Amino acid sequence: MVPLIQAKSISKTYPGGTLANDRVDLTVMPGEVHAVIGENGAGKSTLMKILFGVEQPDSGELIYDGKPVGFAKPREAIDAGIGMVFQHFSLVPSFSVYENVVLGAEPRTGIRFDREKAIAEVEALSEKYRLKVDPLPPVGRIPVGQQQRVEILKALYRNARVLILDEPTAVLAPQEVEELFVAVRSLVAQGKTVIFIAHKLPEVLEISDRITVMRGGRTVGEVLSRDVDEHGLATMMVGREVTLRVDRAKDEGPVSLEVKGLHIHGESGAPICQDLNLRVRKGEILGLVGVEGNGQSELIEAVAGLRSVADGAIYVDGKDLLPLDVKARRNIGLASIPEDRIARGLAVGASVAENMVATRLDDERFVRRGLLDLKAIRAQAEQLIGRFSVKVGSPASAIGTLSGGNMQKVVVARELAEQPKLLLVNQPTRGVDLGATEFIWKSITGARDGGAAVLLCSADLGELLALSDRLVVFYRGRIVAAFVNSDELTPETLGRYMLGIETQSPETVRAALK
Amino acid sequence: MSLRTDPRFKAAGKEIGRAVAALAVALLVTFVVVLLTSQDPIKAFGTLLTAPFSSMRTTGLWIDEVAKLTLTGLAFALVFQARQFSMGVQGQVYVGALFATFIALSPLGATLLALPLGILVAMLAGAAYGFIPGYAKARFGANEIVSSLMLNYLAIKVVNYLIRAHLAPTGTGQLMTEKFPAQSIFPALLPNTRFDLGIVIAVLSVAAVWFLLYRTRWGLKLRLVGHNARFAEYAGIPSSLTMISAMTAAGAIGGLLGAVYVHGRAFGRLAIDFDGNLAFEGILVAIVARDRPLVVPIVALFYGYLRQGAQLMAIRSDVPSEVISIVQAIIILLVASSFTIPGKAFWVRLFRFGPARTVEAAGK
Numbered sequence: 001m002v003p004l005i006q007a008k009s010i011s012k013t014y015p016g017g018t019l020a021n022d023r024v025d026l027t028v029m030p031g032e033v034h035a036v037i038g039e040n041g042a043g044k045s046t047l048m049k050i051l052f053g054v055e056q057p058d059s060g061e062l063i064y065d066g067k068p069v070g071f072a073k074p075r076e077a078i079d080a081g082i083g084m085v086f087q088h089f090s091l092v093p094s095f096s097v098y099e100n101v102v103l104g105a106e107p108r109t110g111i112r113f114d115r116e117k118a119i120a121e122v123e124a125l126s127e128k129y130r131l132k133v134d135p136l137p138p139v140g141r142i143p144v145g146q147q148q149r150v151e152i153l154k155a156l157y158r159n160a161r162v163l164i165l166d167e168p169t170a171v172l173a174p175q176e177v178e179e180l181f182v183a184v185r186s187l188v189a190q191g192k193t194v195i196f197i198a199h200k201l202p203e204v205l206e207i208s209d210r211i212t213v214m215r216g217g218r219t220v221g222e223v224l225s226r227d228v229d230e231h232g233l234a235t236m237m238v239g240r241e242v243t244l245r246v247d248r249a250k251d252e253g254p255v256s257l258e259v260k261g262l263h264i265h266g267e268s269g270a271p272i273c274q275d276l277n278l279r280v281r282k283g284e285i286l287g288l289v290g291v292e293g294n295g296q297s298e299l300i301e302a303v304a305g306l307r308s309v310a311d312g313a314i315y316v317d318g319k320d321l322l323p324l325d326v327k328a329r330r331n332i333g334l335a336s337i338p339e340d341r342i343a344r345g346l347a348v349g350a351s352v353a354e355n356m357v358a359t360r361l362d363d364e365r366f367v368r369r370g371l372l373d374l375k376a377i378r379a380q381a382e383q384l385i386g387r388f389s390v391k392v393g394s395p396a397s398a399i400g401t402l403s404g405g406n407m408q409k410v411v412v413a414r415e416l417a418e419q420p421k422l423l424l425v426n427q428p429t430r431g432v433d434l435g436a437t438e439f440i441w442k443s444i445t446g447a448r449d450g451g452a453a454v455l456l457c458s459a460d461l462g463e464l465l466a467l468s469d470r471l472v473v474f475y476r477g478r479i480v481a482a483f484v485n486s487d488e489l490t491p492e493t494l495g496r497y498m499l500g501i502e503t504q505s506p507e508t509v510r511a512a513l514k
Numbered sequence: 515m516s517l518r519t520d521p522r523f524k525a526a527g528k529e530i531g532r533a534v535a536a537l538a539v540a541l542l543v544t545f546v547v548v549l550l551t552s553q554d555p556i557k558a559f560g561t562l563l564t565a566p567f568s569s570m571r572t573t574g575l576w577i578d579e580v581a582k583l584t585l586t587g588l589a590f591a592l593v594f595q596a597r598q599f600s601m602g603v604q605g606q607v608y609v610g611a612l613f614a615t616f617i618a619l620s621p622l623g624a625t626l627l628a629l630p631l632g633i634l635v636a637m638l639a640g641a642a643y644g645f646i647p648g649y650a651k652a653r654f655g656a657n658e659i660v661s662s663l664m665l666n667y668l669a670i671k672v673v674n675y676l677i678r679a680h681l682a683p684t685g686t687g688q689l690m691t692e693k694f695p696a697q698s699i700f701p702a703l704l705p706n707t708r709f710d711l712g713i714v715i716a717v718l719s720v721a722a723v724w725f726l727l728y729r730t731r732w733g734l735k736l737r738l739v740g741h742n743a744r745f746a747e748y749a750g751i752p753s754s755l756t757m758i759s760a761m762t763a764a765g766a767i768g769g770l771l772g773a774v775y776v777h778g779r780a781f782g783r784l785a786i787d788f789d790g791n792l793a794f795e796g797i798l799v800a801i802v803a804r805d806r807p808l809v810v811p812i813v814a815l816f817y818g819y820l821r822q823g824a825q826l827m828a829i830r831s832d833v834p835s836e837v838i839s840i841v842q843a844i845i846i847l848l849v850a851s852s853f854t855i856p857g858k859a860f861w862v863r864l865f866r867f868g869p870a871r872t873v874e875a876a877g878k
Contacts, residue, residue: 327750344748347741358738358749367731
C-alpha cells in the first residue's frame with residue numbers, strides 16, 4: 001500500500017534556538033488510526049503543525065498522496081484535505097453549532113446565507129460519522145466533549161480526508177472518551193485517516209493501529225499496537241524504565257496544619273465551603289477528593305491567602321494564618337503549586353530565572369538594599385534547572401518558549417527550592433507527560449519526607465490514590481467522608497461519596513482524621 | 515554562544531530590519547504625497563530629509579525635540595511595562611511646568627538654587643499628579659485611561675487659565691509669563707542653539723529608568739505585575755501597590771519634562787499650550803520602542819528628525835504641514851502593527867491567480 005502521508009527527515013528549529021524536530025520521519029497509511037506519542041516537548045505538536053501548515057520545516061520532505069508538498073499556511077492544508085483539531089478549540093462561543101461548522105464556507109443562495117441548507121448538511125454529517133450534536137444551540141453552552149465534535153465536524157465539512165487530533169482526550173471525561181472513540185472508528189470505517197496525538201498509553205493502545213514514538217525531537221520508532229504493551233511503550237517514550245509508584249509516609253508526625261470550622265463564601269455571598277475541619281500531620285499527604293467545583297480548590301486558595309474566609313481558623317504549627325498576607329505566609333514556610341500554571345503560577349513573558357526568584361524577593365541572597373544580584377539569581381536558576389531537569393535553552397529564556405511539562409517543572413522547582421513546612425498542591429500533573437509526572441510525584445513525596453504537611457487536590461483519582469496517605473471527600477462544600485489510604489480503597493468507593501450517594505457519619509470522619 | 519547565533523541578537527536584528535523597512539515605506543508614501551502636493555517635489559522632499567542638519571540652529575531644534583520625546587517616551591514605557599494604560603503624561607507635564615514656574619518667578623528664581631529646586635518641585639508635582647489615577651484605580655476601580663485623560667484636560671485648562679489671568683504681565687494681553695531670570699534657564703551647551711541641559715537630563719533619565727526596571731527589586735516586581743498580575747498576587751507581590759508606584763514614578767518623569775520645557779532655552783517661560791501635543795506622542799515612541807527604555811532614545815532620534823524635517827519642510831516649501839501627520843500615521847501603522855517584510859509566500863500568492871482561490875476569498 002502507498003502511504004498517504006510521509007514526512008522524511010523533517011527538522012525545525014524555533015527562533016528561540018529550540019531544536020523541536022530533528023530529522024523526524026512519519027509514515028501514515030490511508031484508513032488507519034495512527035498515534036503519535038511522546039512526552040511534552042518531544043516534538044509531536046511541532047510535527048503536526050508542520051503537517052497542517054502552521055509551521056514551516058527548515059529542512060526535510062513532506063509527501064502527501066504521492067506528491068511532494070509544502071503548506072505555507074493552514075488554508076492550503078485544508079484545501080488539500082487535511083483537518084486538525086487543536087487542544088484549544090477555535091470556536092465562536094456565541095455562534096450556534098451549525099454556524100461554527102460552516103463559518104468561512106457558508107452555503108448560499110445568491111448572496112444570502114442559506115441557513116436551512118447549512119443545518120441540513122451539519123445534521124447529515126453528524127449522522128454519517130456518529131458525531132452526535134444538536135446544530136442549534138450556541139457553542140458556548142454545550143459541554144467540552146460536544147465542542148470537540150463541532151471542531152471535527154468543521155474539518156469534515158471542509159472535506160478533510162485526514163484528521164489530526166491533538167491530545168483530544170485531555171479535556172474529556174471517561175464516558176466522553178468512549179464516545180470519541182466510537183466516532184473515530186466510524187470515521188476510519190468510512191475511509192478517513194486519523195492521526196492521534198496523545199500521551200495516555202491505555203487510550204493509545206485501545207484506539208490506534210500503529211504508533212510512532214517520539215522523544216527529544218526525534219522519532220525513536222514505529223510499532224504496531226497489537227505488538228506492544230503499556231510498559232514497553234512507556235520505556236520507549238521516556239527512554240528508561242518508568243515507575244509510577246511512590247512509597248507511603250513512614251511514620252506519623254505531629255499535627256502541622258489545622259483547619260477549624262472553616263466557612264468560605266463566594267463573591268455573591270453564597271456558601272462555597274461549610275464547616276471544614278481537618279488536620280494534616282508533618283510528613284503526610286492529605287488528598288482532597290471531589291468532583292471539580294465542590295470546594296477543594298477554594299480551600300487551597302484560602303490557605304494560600306488568595307481567598308478571604310467568612311468564618312473559622314487555619315493554624316500552621318499553632319500559628320494563626322488568617323491575619324497574614326501571602327508574603328508573610330510564604331515567609332513562614334508555605335509553598336504552593338497552583339491549579340493553572342499559565343494563569344497563576346508563572347509570568348509567561350518573563351524569563352525562567354525571574355520566575356524562579358519571584359517568590360523570594362526579600363531574600364538577602366538575591367536582593368540586597370533593593371538591588372538585584374543578577375549573578376546569584378542566574379546561579380540559582382541554573383542550579384534549579386539542573387536539579388529539576390527542566391529542558392530550557394538558558395535561564396534567560398522566556399517561559400513562553402517552554403513546553404507545558406517544563407513550565408510545570410519551573411513552578412515545582414521554585415516552590416520546592418527550599419523545604420516547605422506546608423505544601424499546597426492543586427492539579428500538579430494536568431497536561432503533563434509521563435516522565436515529568438514521575439518526577440513531580442517524586443518531588444512532592446520528597447517534600448513530604450522532608451517534613452512538609454501536604455494538601456493535594458487533583459481531578460485524577462489515580463494520582464490521589466497513588467500519593468495520599470489519607471483522603472477526605474468533598475461534596476457541595478462539605479467533607480462527607482475521610483479515609484486512611486490503603487490498597488483496598490478503590491476509585492469506585494470514592495466515587496459514591498463524590499457524587500453524594502453515600503455519606504459517612506461525622507464520627508467516622510473524625511476517627512479517620514484524628 | 516557567539517553574537518551571531520545568540521537568539522536575542524537575531525531577534526534584535528529582525529526588529530531593527532522591521533523598523534527600517536517601516537521607515538522606508540513611510541518615506542516612500544510621503545514622497546508620493548509630496549509629489550502630489552508640491553510644485554517642486556524634489557526640493558521639498560530634500561528639505562524633509564536634510565533640513566534638520568542645515569544649520570547648527572536647526573540641529574539644536576532637533577536635539578531639543580529628541581530630549582523631550584525621550585522623556586515622554588520613558589514615562590509611557592514605564593507605565594506600559596506595568597500594563598497600566600495611564601495617558602496622564604501631558605497633565606503631569608503641565609503641572610510640573612507650573613510648579614517649576616512658581617519657583618522661577620519667586621525670589622528663589624534668581625539664585626543658584628533655582629534650577630535644582632525647580633526640577634525637584636516639578637518632579638514631585640508630576641509624581642503627585644501621576645499618583646491620583648493609580649490610587650483611584652486601586653481604591654475605587656476607576657479606569658486609569660479615563661481618569662488620566664480627564665486629569666490631562668484639567669491640568670491644561672487650569673494652567674492656561676492661571677497664565678492668562680494671573681501669571682502673564684498685567685495689561686499686556688500676552689499669553690505667557692515674563693522671561694525667567696537667567697539663573698532659571700538652562701545654560702546652552704553650544705552658544706546660540708537649543709543644545710541645552712535638556713538632552714543631558716534625557717540621557718540620564720534613560721539610564722535611570724533602565725536601572726530601575728532591570729536592576730532593582732522594584733523594577734522586577736513592576737515587570738512581573740505587568741506580565742501577570744494574578745501571578746504576582748500568588749507570589750506575594752502586592753500588585754496594586756506596585757501599580758500605583760509605577761504610575762507615580764512615571765508622573766515624576768512627566769513632571770521633569772515639564773521643568774525641561776519651561777527651563778529650556780526654547781521657552782525660558784511658561785506659555786499657553788506650550789507642549790504642542792508633543793507630550794502625547796510619547797505613546798508612539800514607547801510603542802515603537804516596545805517599552806524598552808534603552809530603545810526609547812533611538813526611536814526619539816529618528817522620529818524627532820522626521821518631525822523636525824517635516825516642520826521645516828512646511829515652512830520652507832509649498833508642502834502643507836499636514837504631511838507630517840500622514841508620515842506619523844503611516845509609521846504608527848507599520849511599526850506598531852506587527853508589520854513584517856513580505857516574504858516569498860507573499861509574492862507567490864500575489865502572482866498566482868487561481869479561480870478556486872478567488873471564490874474562496876470571496877466566501878471568507
